[in-house]
Amino acid sequence: MKISSKIYTTLIFVFLFAPIVVLLVFSFNEAKSLSVFSTFSFKWYEELFNDRNTLESVKNTLILATVATVISTVMGTAAAVGIHRIRRHWYRTLINTVTNIPMINPDIITGISMMLVFVFVGRLWGASNSLNFWTMLIAHVTFCLPYVIFQVLPKLQQMERDMVEAAMDLGCTPFRAFFKVTMPEILPGVITGAIMAFTLSLDDFVISYFTTGNDFQTLPIRIYGMTKKTVTPKMYALATIIFFVTMALLLLSNFVDNEDNRRLRDKRKQLKKKK
Amino acid sequence: MTKVEKKSGQSAGVALLPYSLWSLLFILVPLVFTAYYAFTDNNFAFTTENITRFFTATSEMRGDDGVIREVRTYLVIFMRSLKLAAISTLVCLVLGYPMAYIMARAKERTQKTMVTLIMIPMWMNFLIRTYAWMTILQDTGILNGLLGKLGLGPIHIIGTETAVVIGMVYDYFPYMILPIYSIMAKMDLKLLEAARDLGCNSFSVLKRVIFPLSLPGVVSGVTMVLIPSVSTFYISQKLGNGKFFLIGDAIEGQYINQDLHFAAAIAFILMVILLVCMALVKYFTARLVRGGE
Known part of the structure; x- marks a missing residue:
C-alpha cells in the first residue's frame, strides 16, 4: 500500500471508531461527565446491574429476539426450499420482489404500515390497546425473514439437485429426505441466517418503536427513553456490554462461514481426485 | 415429470405456504393499509384532505437570515430532508469510493480484516452511536477539547445542519463502501493493464475503465444510503437539537399525536417519491452503462 492510501485508511477508521472508543472509555469514568475523564472505576457497571427496569428490558429483548429468530428461521428455511423449487418464472419474480420489500x-x-394494520384489527376486536408483545413479535419475524431466506437460498443453489430425488427414489418421504439430505448441506446458511435475524432483532429500534405497547419494553426502546433526558455513563456501560456480545456473535458467524468454505473446498478437491 | 419429481414439487409448495400467507398479511396488506389510511378520514370515509394538507399546510418559520416567514410546513421539511440526505450520500460516495478502491487493491487477508472493521460500527446500537456523536460534537465536548489543546477553535457544530450530516454519514457509511468494494474486488485486473498498455494515464483508466465497471456498486451504495437518511428520525432530534425537523420526525410527530391518517399520508407520499427516485436512478445508470459501451 502506498503511504497516501495508508493515511487515508487510517483517517477513515479513526472516524468510524471515534464514537465507539468514546463509549468504551467513558463507561469506566468515575465522574458523571461524558467529556472529561477523571479516574477509572466500575461504578456505572454496578449501577447498571442495580437498575431493575433496564435489566427487565434486556430480558424482554432477549425473549423477543429468541422467539423471533426461531420462527423466522424455521419459516424462512421452509420458504427458501419452496422458492428454490418454483419453476414458473413470474411466480419466482413475484416472491423475490415481495421478499425484498422489507429490506428496501x-x-x-415498515413500522408505520404494520402499526396501522394492528390498530385497525385491534379496533375491530374492540381492544383498547392493540399493540403488545405479539404485534412486536410479528413485526420482528417479518423483517428477519428476508435475511434468513437470502442466506439459505444460495446454499440450496450450490447443492446437487439430484440428491434429494435419489433419496426419495430410495424410499424417503419428502420430509425425511429434507432432514437427511438437504439440511446438512444448507445448515451453514441456516445458522448464519439465524444469527443475522437474532442480531437484527436485538438491535432494531425504529420498527419496534411503532409496534410496541406500553407493557413490553425492549432495550432499544428503553435507551430511546433514556436519551430523551440527559444520559449518565450507565448507558455507556450498557452499550459496551452490548458491543462485546454482538462482536462475539459476529465472530461466531464468521467462523461458521469459514468452516463451511473450507468444507466446500475440501469436497471439491476430493471430487477432482476421484475424477 | 416423474412421480418423485412431482411429489417433491408438491411438498415444496407446502413448505412455501406459510411464508406466502405471512408475506401477504404482513408485507403487502400493510402497504395497502398505508394507502387506505392516507386517503380516508377518522370515520374511514374517502378524502384527499390528508394529501392536500401535506402540500398546503403553512406555519411560521425563521429563515437563515433571521426573518420570520410564512412557509409551507411539510414541503419545507421534505425539501430539507432531501437536501441533507443528498449531501450525506454525496459525502459518503466521495469518501467511500477511494476507500473501496484501496480495499480492493489490498492483500487478500488485509481485505478481509478491513471489511470486518468497517462492519463493526454497524453492530453498535444506532441510538447509542448517535448519542456518542452528540457528546463528541458538543460545545464543551471532546472535539472542542482536542481543538483547544491544539490552540484552535472552539467551533460550534451541534445543532447545525453539519452535525446532522455528520451523523447520517457516520450511520450509513458502511452501506456505501461495502457494495462498491465487492464489485471492485471482482474486477478483472487485466482490463486495467490493457487500458494502460493502450496509453491511458491513471486518471483516464479510472474514468474509462474502473468507474463504468463499478457503477452497479455505486448505484446500490447510493440507494442504500439515500433511503435510510431521507427517512431517519432520531439523528436530527439529537444532533440538530430538534431545530431541523426531517420528514421522519414529522411522521413520528403525527404518530405521537395519534393522527394516524395524516402519518399514513406522509409515509405514503414518501414511499411514492422514493419509488420514483429509484426508478430514475435505475433509468439513468442503464443509460450511462449503455453510453459507456
Whole structure:
C-alpha cells in the first residue's frame, strides 16, 4: 500500500471508531461527565446491574429476539426450499420482489404500515390497546425473514439437485429426505441466517418503536427513553456490554462461514481426485 | 415429470405456504393499509384532505437570515430532508469510493480484516452511536477539547445542519463502501493493464475503465444510503437539537399525536417519491452503462 492510501485508511477508521472508543472509555469514568475523564472505576457497571427496569428490558429483548429468530428461521428455511423449487418464472419474480420489500423500504414505513394494520384489527376486536408483545413479535419475524431466506437460498443453489430425488427414489418421504439430505448441506446458511435475524432483532429500534405497547419494553426502546433526558455513563456501560456480545456473535458467524468454505473446498478437491 | 419429481414439487409448495400467507398479511396488506389510511378520514370515509394538507399546510418559520416567514410546513421539511440526505450520500460516495478502491487493491487477508472493521460500527446500537456523536460534537465536548489543546477553535457544530450530516454519514457509511468494494474486488485486473498498455494515464483508466465497471456498486451504495437518511428520525432530534425537523420526525410527530391518517399520508407520499427516485436512478445508470459501451 502506498503511504497516501495508508493515511487515508487510517483517517477513515479513526472516524468510524471515534464514537465507539468514546463509549468504551467513558463507561469506566468515575465522574458523571461524558467529556472529561477523571479516574477509572466500575461504578456505572454496578449501577447498571442495580437498575431493575433496564435489566427487565434486556430480558424482554432477549425473549423477543429468541422467539423471533426461531420462527423466522424455521419459516424462512421452509420458504427458501419452496422458492428454490418454483419453476414458473413470474411466480419466482413475484416472491423475490415481495421478499425484498422489507429490506428496501425505509424502516419507518415498515413500522408505520404494520402499526396501522394492528390498530385497525385491534379496533375491530374492540381492544383498547392493540399493540403488545405479539404485534412486536410479528413485526420482528417479518423483517428477519428476508435475511434468513437470502442466506439459505444460495446454499440450496450450490447443492446437487439430484440428491434429494435419489433419496426419495430410495424410499424417503419428502420430509425425511429434507432432514437427511438437504439440511446438512444448507445448515451453514441456516445458522448464519439465524444469527443475522437474532442480531437484527436485538438491535432494531425504529420498527419496534411503532409496534410496541406500553407493557413490553425492549432495550432499544428503553435507551430511546433514556436519551430523551440527559444520559449518565450507565448507558455507556450498557452499550459496551452490548458491543462485546454482538462482536462475539459476529465472530461466531464468521467462523461458521469459514468452516463451511473450507468444507466446500475440501469436497471439491476430493471430487477432482476421484475424477 | 416423474412421480418423485412431482411429489417433491408438491411438498415444496407446502413448505412455501406459510411464508406466502405471512408475506401477504404482513408485507403487502400493510402497504395497502398505508394507502387506505392516507386517503380516508377518522370515520374511514374517502378524502384527499390528508394529501392536500401535506402540500398546503403553512406555519411560521425563521429563515437563515433571521426573518420570520410564512412557509409551507411539510414541503419545507421534505425539501430539507432531501437536501441533507443528498449531501450525506454525496459525502459518503466521495469518501467511500477511494476507500473501496484501496480495499480492493489490498492483500487478500488485509481485505478481509478491513471489511470486518468497517462492519463493526454497524453492530453498535444506532441510538447509542448517535448519542456518542452528540457528546463528541458538543460545545464543551471532546472535539472542542482536542481543538483547544491544539490552540484552535472552539467551533460550534451541534445543532447545525453539519452535525446532522455528520451523523447520517457516520450511520450509513458502511452501506456505501461495502457494495462498491465487492464489485471492485471482482474486477478483472487485466482490463486495467490493457487500458494502460493502450496509453491511458491513471486518471483516464479510472474514468474509462474502473468507474463504468463499478457503477452497479455505486448505484446500490447510493440507494442504500439515500433511503435510510431521507427517512431517519432520531439523528436530527439529537444532533440538530430538534431545530431541523426531517420528514421522519414529522411522521413520528403525527404518530405521537395519534393522527394516524395524516402519518399514513406522509409515509405514503414518501414511499411514492422514493419509488420514483429509484426508478430514475435505475433509468439513468442503464443509460450511462449503455453510453459507456
